Amino acid sequence: MTWLFVVLAASTLLGGLGVVLTRNVVHAALFLLMSLVSVAGIYLILFTEFLALVQVLIYGGAIIIVLVFAIMLTRTSEYPHISDNRQWPLAAIAALALGAVMAAAFWTSPPTGTAAQSPAFSELANSLFTRWAIPFEVASLVLLVALIGAIIIARTGNGEEG
Amino acid sequence: MTPLVYFQLLSAALFVIGLYGVLARRSAVLIIMSIELMLNAVNINLIAAASHLQGIGSFVYFDGQVIAIFVITIAAAELGLAIAIILRMHRTRGTVDVDEMNLMKW
Numbered sequence: 001m002t003w004l005f006v007v008l009a010a011s012t013l014l015g016g017l018g019v020v021l022t023r024n025v026v027h028a029a030l031f032l033l034m035s036l037v038s039v040a041g042i043y044l045i046l047f048t049e050f051l052a053l054v055q056v057l058i059y060g061g062a063i064i065i066v067l068v069f070a071i072m073l074t075r076t077s078e079y080p081h082i083s084d085n086r087q088w089p090l091a092a093i094a095a096l097a098l099g100a101v102m103a104a105a106f107w108t109s110p111p112t113g114t115a116a117q118s119p120a121f122s123e124l125a126n127s128l129f130t131r132w133a134i135p136f137e138v139a140s141l142v143l144l145v146a147l148i149g150a151i152i153i154a155r156t157g158n159g160e161e162g
Numbered sequence: 163m164t165p166l167v168y169f170q171l172l173s174a175a176l177f178v179i180g181l182y183g184v185l186a187r188r189s190a191v192l193i194i195m196s197i198e199l200m201l202n203a204v205n206i207n208l209i210a211a212a213s214h215l216q217g218i219g220s221f222v223y224f225d226g227q228v229i230a231i232f233v234i235t236i237a238a239a240e241l242g243l244a245i246a247i248i249l250r251m252h253r254t255r256g257t258v259d260v261d262e263m264n265l266m267k268w
Contacts, residue, residue: 019195103174
């Protein structure tokens with residue numbers, strides 16, 4: 001295990017813990033940013049440069065900004081009081097149980113992998129546009145439908161108070 | 163060289179953190195953030211498998227990376243819809259607390 005992986009994994013997990021434990025919503029968004037950028041670093045360790053780039057652009061840029069917009073637009077006086085609900089011990093137990101099962105499964109039968117390797121951009125593009133061409137087109141359709149749906153849901157309808 | 167199993171453990175840990183957030187949080191925006199954490203955990207797993215298992219058995223063509231691209235796409239679509247619903251919720255009900263969203267609760 002290299003020290004780089006340890007540092008990036010620690011900052012990913014600390015950011016994640018910050019997201020789920022902090023009481024301040026804006027701090028949660030910033031912790032999420034820290035976690036997502038660390039995940040981009042993990043992708044770089046795996047020699048996946050393209051996805052690291054996409055991660056920084058889409059998650060670090062677009063998604064965080066949209067989330068901060070949502071926080072600002074829905075900011076009410078109730079935010080300091082909204083934190084965890086009453087069943088948080090149950091949630092912690094469920095999460096720890098699932099984590100224990102997954103860790104045991106991964107640890108007892110570790111896969112025999114090769115050293116990390118990654119395709120050239122051209123190989124990835126070939127795969128995306130030949131083997132995965134139909135899912136690719138469906139994904140574009142899904143994006144279109146989701147964005148039209150988002151506009152229709154969020155806009156102020158006629159005659160509605162707004 | 164970091165073995166694949168450490169990436170899988172990291173992915174499991176991040177997924178569990180996100181699961182706790184989804185179950186324990188009350189603000190809808192915080193739940194969305196926890197879902198993003200879980201999606202990233204899945205992506206770490208997919209990409210680690212794609213780059214470590216390339217050429218072994220049926221793992222060819224770096225399919226894991228392509229699936230990760232699709233996961234990111236769907237995450238973006240899901241986030242857009244979710245934000246629209248949260249804004250709508252805030253406008254009509256004046257709250258983003260999911261415990262008060264009980265209109266369709268039996």
